[in-house]
Amino acid sequence: MVRHLEYPKKPQNTVKRYNNRGTYDLGIIHSIINTTSVLHVSFAPSPDEPFPAILPMIGVMGSFEYPSSSIEEPLDCYLHGYVSSRIMRLARESPNGLPICVAATKVDGLVLSLTPNSHSYNYRSAVLQGFAKPVETDDEKLYAMQLITNKVVDGRWENTRVPPDNVEMTSTTILRVKVETGSGKIRQGGPHDEAKDENRSDITERVWTGVVPVYEAFDTPIPSDTNKVKDLPSYLDSYVSETNNHNRESALNAVKEP
Amino acid sequence: MVRHLEYPKKPQNTVKRYNNRGTYDLGIIHSIINTTSVLHVSFAPSPDEPFPAILPMIGVMGSFEYPSSSIEEPLDCYLHGYVSSRIMRLARESPNGLPICVAATKVDGLVLSLTPNSHSYNYRSAVLQGFAKPVETDDEKLYAMQLITNKVVDGRWENTRVPPDNVEMTSTTILRVKVETGSGKIRQGGPHDEAKDENRSDITERVWTGVVPVYEAFDTPIPSDTNKVKDLPSYLDSYVSETNNHNRESALNAVKEP
Numbered sequence: 001m002v003r004h005l006e007y008p009k010k011p012q013n014t015v016k017r018y019n020n021r022g023t024y025d026l027g028i029i030h031s032i033i034n035t036t037s038v039l040h041v042s043f044a045p046s047p048d049e050p051f052p053a054i055l056p057m058i059g060v061m062g063s064f065e066y067p068s069s070s071i072e073e074p075l076d077c078y079l080h081g082y083v084s085s086r087i088m089r090l091a092r093e094s095p096n097g098l099p100i101c102v103a104a105t106k107v108d109g110l111v112l113s114l115t116p117n118s119h120s121y122n123y124r125s126a127v128l129q130g131f132a133k134p135v136e137t138d139d140e141k142l143y144a145m146q147l148i149t150n151k152v153v154d155g156r157w158e159n160t161r162v163p164p165d166n167v168e169m170t171s172t173t174i175l176r177v178k179v180e181t182g183s184g185k186i187r188q189g190g191p192h193d194e195a196k197d198e199n200r201s202d203i204t205e206r207v208w209t210g211v212v213p214v215y216e217a218f219d220t221p222i223p224s225d226t227n228k229v230k231d232l233p234s235y236l237d238s239y240v241s242e243t244n245n246h247n248r249e250s251a252l253n254a255v256k257e258p
Numbered sequence: 259m260v261r262h263l264e265y266p267k268k269p270q271n272t273v274k275r276y277n278n279r280g281t282y283d284l285g286i287i288h289s290i291i292n293t294t295s296v297l298h299v300s301f302a303p304s305p306d307e308p309f310p311a312i313l314p315m316i317g318v319m320g321s322f323e324y325p326s327s328s329i330e331e332p333l334d335c336y337l338h339g340y341v342s343s344r345i346m347r348l349a350r351e352s353p354n355g356l357p358i359c360v361a362a363t364k365v366d367g368l369v370l371s372l373t374p375n376s377h378s379y380n381y382r383s384a385v386l387q388g389f390a391k392p393v394e395t396d397d398e399k400l401y402a403m404q405l406i407t408n409k410v411v412d413g414r415w416e417n418t419r420v421p422p423d424n425v426e427m428t429s430t431t432i433l434r435v436k437v438e439t440g441s442g443k444i445r446q447g448g449p450h451d452e453a454k455d456e457n458r459s460d461i462t463e464r465v466w467t468g469v470v471p472v473y474e475a476f477d478t479p480i481p482s483d484t485n486k487v488k489d490l491p492s493y494l495d496s497y498v499s500e501t502n503n504h505n506r507e508s509a510l511n512a513v514k515e516p
Contacts, residue, residue: 012303012307012309012311016343017343037365037379037472038363038365038379038381040298040300040312040361040363042298042300042310042311042312042359043310044302044310045270049270050357051270051357051358051359051387051388051438052300052301052302052310052357052358052359053270053300053359053385054298054300054312054359054360054361054385056361056363056381056383058379085274085275099308099309099310100309100310101300101309101310101311101312102312103298103312103314105296105298105314107295107296107474110410110411110476112411112414112479112494113418114418114419115418115419115420115422115426116403116404116407116414116415116418116420116422117422117426117429117430119407119410119414119418121295121296121316123296123314125314127311127312129309130309145374146374149374149377152368152377153368153370153470156370156374156377157374159464159465159466160371160372160373160374160377160465161372161373161455161458161461161465162373162374164373164374164375168373168375171375172375180309190480190482190483191482193484197419198484200419201486203419204484204486205486205487206417206487207417207418207419207487208417208479208481208485208487208490208491208494209481209482209484209485209487210479210480210481210482210485211479211480211482212411212476212477212479212480212494212498213476213477213478213479213480214295214474214475214476214477215474215475215477216365216472216473216474216475217472217473217474217475217506218368218470218471218472219470219471219472219473219506219509219510220471221370221466221468221469221470221471222468222469222470222471222510222513223466223467223468224448224449224467224468224469225448226451226456226462226467227466227467227468228459228462228463229463229464229465229466229467232466233466236370236466236470240470248475248477251477252477252480255480
């Protein structure tokens, strides 16, 4: 029997608008986070500051306690990025961790209907809310650094100069987010028009409707001026072509009605 | 003489880490917002709620007061998306508008260096902070709806059934964000390694370094089952191919040192 763990529905994560598109499935939400290049992380900078802040960061789901956990199981979110001293200081100073929100959104298509009002995107989005604290032990930091590097290019960690030296270890900060709630939202399919427009031939004969599939594409890797490795390594070559195929397939599959 | 207006540097928008990558130029920041498919919008849901919320939304810069304003001039940010009643209610109830943060990030490349520590992305990111209020007049709403539709596909508005009818006008909500501060950050170029690794041939002979260009790609548009327009209209065909060329060029240009 396949288990499907779900995040508990609380007021702040319950999908209300188009709630048939909502999901609380851990596996689906974690996969969206793990395949999104840049996560957007929000926090409140200080009590006197009216505006929330958003930082673009790289992040990945993982469990240092139970490294064999699958994507469907409870996981923490590890974040690395242009961590301003502000978010790090706040996370260090909060005894229970800094309350943050992590968002990941992938656009799969432009959905073009007869009238602007019913235009849409095909998309997959995920949001996590939880408490962020800096990772303290070197073992856990190393675990997270490897996950994050291999999220960017699968197998990259093993194919670089590792382990990081002492200076690199102390200059790197990783946040571990203990997830409290999460939700996802997925839209797929073609345009849905209303009868009032579909029944008018003056409109349907003039307005093209359909989907423009959208995906994140990799171009041919360009070696640096100082690169000494003549051929593109096979792990990188495969990663580029497999990711391109996978992303394109996802965008094309999203055109089908769910 | 070319003017370059800049957002004022305040504590909350001053770029500290890698500050040579920071920009406050209105034109650059507005262009990043306008060419990003999905914006991430953050707000504080309520005083008792510890976590900020993030919504993925579609948005565009514009000025209803001075519609002839260019991208380099002071503009508002108009937002449309899966506007939960929560953000709309908060924006309506806040006499000065709801304090929000709007973020846009475009990944231009994976920057692969000798050691994980110096890996990076080429990217362009922009953040705006401001006060959001619902647009109240039909004239301004129509102005913003047209901008937003044509942001998704240039020329789409004129090629659909418009204007929206009364039901569509009242069911659509647009937020206008009066921008208080903004900043951008841009990273381009190849990997930068340290001498401690570059001088070791056991590393340089083994580790491929360079950039994998990344861009958002459109695939061939797929007509809906009910589409009656036989040929893909030229405005859409051009938009798809021009956007693909432009996005790919941007990713390739980003590989060059700034």
